[in-house]
Amino acid sequence: MSNIDIKSINTVRVLSADGIEKAKSGHPGLPLGSAPIAYELFAHHMKHNPKNPDWANRDRFILSAGHGSMLLYSLFHLFQYGDLSLEDLKQFRQLGSKTPGHPEYGHTVGVEATTGPLGAGMGMAVGMAMAEAHMASVFNEDGFDIVDHYTYVLGGDGCMMEGISSEAFSLAGTLGLSKLIVFYDSNGISIEGSTDIAFTENVVERMKAFGFQTIEVEDGNDIEAIGKAIKEAKADKERPSFIKVNTIIGYGAGKKAGSAASHGEPLGSEALRDLKTGFGFDPDESFKVDDDVYENFKSINEKNKKIEDEWNKLFKEYIDKYPDKAKLWEKYYSDIDESLIETDEFWSWDENKAATRNISGSIINRLKDLYPNLIGGSADLSPSNKTVMNDEGYIKRGDYSGRNIHFGVRELAMTAITNGILLHGGLRAYCATFFVFSDYTKPMARLSALMNIPTIFVFTHDSIGVGEDGPTHEPVEQLAMLRSLPNFNTFRPADAKETVAAWYAALVSKKTPTAIVLTRQNLPQLSGSTKEALKGGYIIKEASKATPDMILIASGSEVSLAVDAADELENEGVATRVVSMPCMDVFEKQSKEYKDKILPNTVRNRVAIEALSGFGWDKYTGLDGRVISMNSFGASAPQDLLFKKFGFTKENVVATAKEVLNQ
Template identity: 60%
Template sequence: MNINQKSVDALRILSADQIQKANSGHPGLPLGAAPAAYELWAKHMNHNPKNPNWENRDRFVLSAGHGSALLYSLLHLFNYEGMTIDELKNFRQFGHLTPGHPEYGHTVGVESTTGPLGAGVSTAVGMAMAEAHLAAKFNKEGYPVVDHYTYAMTGDGCLMEGISYEALSLAGTLKLDKLIVLYDSNNITIEGDTDFAFTEDVAKRFDAFGFQVQTVEDGNDLETIGKAIENAKAEKNKPSLIICKTLIGYGSPAKVGKASAHGEPLGVDNVKEMREFLGWESQEAFEVPADVYANYESIANEGSKKEEEWNAMFERYSKEFPEARKEWDEFFSDIDIDKIMNSDEYWNYEDKAMATRAVSGNIINILKDLYPNMVGGSADLAPSNKTEMKDEGFFSATDRSGRNIHFGVREMAMTAITNGIYLHGGLKSFCATFFVFSDFMKPMIRLAALMGLPVAYVLTHDSIGVGEDGPTHEPVEQLAMLRSIPNLNVFRPADYTETAVAWASAMKSEAKPTAIVLTRQNLPQIEGSSKDAFKGAYVISEAKDKDNIDLIILASGSEVELAVAAQKEIETTGKSVRVVSVPCMEIFESQDSQYKESVLPSGVRARLAVEAANPMPWYKYVGIDGDVVGMTTFGASAPAKVLFEHFGFTTENVVEKAMNLINR
């Protein structure tokens, strides 16, 4: 047996052994797709295990994340940091580097968290866009300092999910010629043959997208797979799809081609039979011949040489173009938040009523000058979301330098792509749509939170203030939904200062995404609004007798104005009322107990929260003695003023609720 075939079979054996020892996992893809993975990683993909974060490495995303045992086997054999044989032996066990699905930031060599099908390949589109934009920005004649490919390995399930349609359609439109998708086509899903639910001609679909499409009839044919990859790299006008016809569970005579190979261990006897079928010389689990390790080490050393060559070129580039090198370092460094904090333009505003979406638009156009690596766009709503960066052009098939992105009506893919742009490195990304459509974004926002990506999601038209468009477009439960996601900051600012704080917080965030939820309607600038909003909640209007508070009113966004108006009316009766603005519950929860007590003294149990949304998140603050003026039904189609009155968001109703609490 030649060394290449032994190296392929090592991936199969190690994957099967991991899954069998854990008695949990998905052997089907690793066994069938091992040849394509080996051919790519060994012969065509530039990567350096000694420096996994080399800027010009090729990116690889295992979109079919259930096949994680294959990726861990690759990382082990190439000797990526931490991926020891003991880690493989602890596949899917607590506290180890080999979780059931690959996790970015947890395992070295994993470029993106994957698992939800279609998410990975969609994220890869963002990585390819980032590569193209940075190449346009930094490359000089003779100095291709940004010149790499993004590879995604996907399966039938990924291509059934709607998000992949969205993302890959855009990839074709943008002619992302350095995106190469390897499709493990084995015609099997958990329930059986794909013909039950998936009979479309995938090749024709991708041809319609604008992809180069190739088919490898035998997924075990390394030479043909290699030629297809090189053909894809030679294509300079289209992204590429390589359809690899494989047999799920190949190598296991008892399981090959069966649905049971997809998501359950092969069984001890079948693993033994697989070793015999493949001609594997050892029956010991996790035992790999020395010549296989030596082969992978030799390939890894070639990767090191590739980086050394790039480093030498980059040094010459830096000497010849010192300003470009300075800007490069700025792009690939952490955000300097002092640029915001020390900017008079950023914090100064005109004292007039403005929708917070309009405020955000002004801020974005200050930020884009402070941070030239900021890129983003909207799901066909930039004029409404106010997210266009003026005079910065649009990223397209003919202009890679544009910093604005036309995502089209593709909210879920937009979010995954935005995540991918950040994951690539070098760029700070954001995206936008109407708040009600965060329902479409939620799975990818969740992944960003899981990965700790400091991306920003701009969500406008935040309440029944949408008005005449009616309940389909009026978000009611979405704030509660987003606030339920761990590691996500959700800002709903009340005016200019709080919106500026929201954006500053999003820019300086290092390990979590931020949702910035903004109004359609104009709001006044509130007298007590301040940078204390950085603490998540603060006293925006103090009680006339702060040592003897009768009631605390809590509110966010457009309802802070209403809370202050109610406070003034209640205090004419001699009662003492504090108003607390809560632009970001998550940040407030991170404050120490002393600060939280200073804002919401535990001795004041008469508390009223006001927010034009589902009341659920507020009960932890108002307690059993408090009350919430919120939305417990869907909205309606009518002018915003009519709706706010109908649903009780009036000074009169808030005052009545407040007095009931005080008098209780």
């Protein structure tokens, strides 16, 4: 271990502690304990070029323990990622700064994934490693390993306690993702004290059971041992690797070292002085970086630039030798070609009645031929979700060329993995499960929205139409939950044309995830459905006069019910407009003029119909309107009986509309 390595590590530690102290907020424990791990990895083992942080063949690093963000920011400053300055470090956790409390993808250059919920980074790392393996199977040729990089992730005891890490690592071991290397910062401390109060399992044995190579580093300050462990991990070509590094939380911080007191609060002036003095820094100086430290990081950058230059040379030879692969590469890394799905053929559907899940399955199989970089799967429900791409194979150990993914019964990890596939770059990804189990996907769907990545969710069995499976499987509140997410579009289509619109919107989206919520039961194809569904809400059946007496609003399977009720009301002399609302989120983004045209303020007689919770519909029905919705969890019975029991019938819609008219 050279003196400059030691000095560089300690500079990372002190910068991290200074940033947290100035903010009067943060988590110094992890940066102080894990700085040697991160430095050794970034300085001597990772392929990365801060001047080109989006280089396709870079190694990826995710800080799953996102509370230790100052570790990343200190490294990014020293490596000059995005010209992150000392002033930026001084603005840690402040409004509008480049250094928020937890790493945010797309906000700070160099951050590969938004982390905060513990364990989330572990799942996304598995997705990145899966993407690397698949892309390598598509593009690499003899002598041209143009996709050849590792995914590294660092987490702590909390990440290992969270169930998502077990879900994700179980799949990673099953698939033999050998270019995934996990660092476990094992310091035995959590917020409440020693981890022994709630966490006594043998984590290494657990990881062995998952199929990982396991390596242990006894002293977290021994960068030679850390480096040896990384080399050993890379040497295993059959298994992912798990490196347990025994560290001391808050290392160097006087009496606070090794205790929960250094986990989630600034060190305080006394412990900070102890830290600086012990590491040979002036205790009266803050945010100090010596020139020789900057020179060390500069020399590392120069070495890494040469590695990228060598890859660029190889890539040029590759595209000259394999021009067809070069065109395919360009297609993978370009925005979706919208012209491919703007054809009459793509929008057409022949069958009269069909479940929207079946229609979605047909659409997926149209899309797979148009977009070779589409990849996805289901949480062990693909026959029910209709999400299999025919004749495309499955990703499996030793053969990662398939485009279908067996996620297993792991909805939470599935979503994190799908996010990771998207974050890797080059691929468009979807995942699927029953709608009621979207509860399990929610934390990672929230991260999809927060990261501005267009993850696609296919949720089937969308209402009490699930029927005999009963209330445990009948989604009620889930649609309201997803609609409440910022930057998240939730489509519940009524027929084939609206299902096509949902997929179209999902594919062309660049920064917003999309959920497509689909029926199990067959639905009629509605004569009034159009591409206007892309606006989120539109008139699917117009009233018999310019200013309607009544507006019925519905989504999904209830739109055809609304149309039937409108026919009955028209027969009784009530001019009734039907508005299909497949996506409230998109409708809200339309111009005021358009929204007023669809739902004019002059028509206050309104009834909304949806076989789920009515939460949120009042913004369209107003004080004078009514909502026919679910106010319970449902029941176990054939779907027709359930729709009748809970009032989703033509007769009840007509009666409710009359009550509104006569109030």
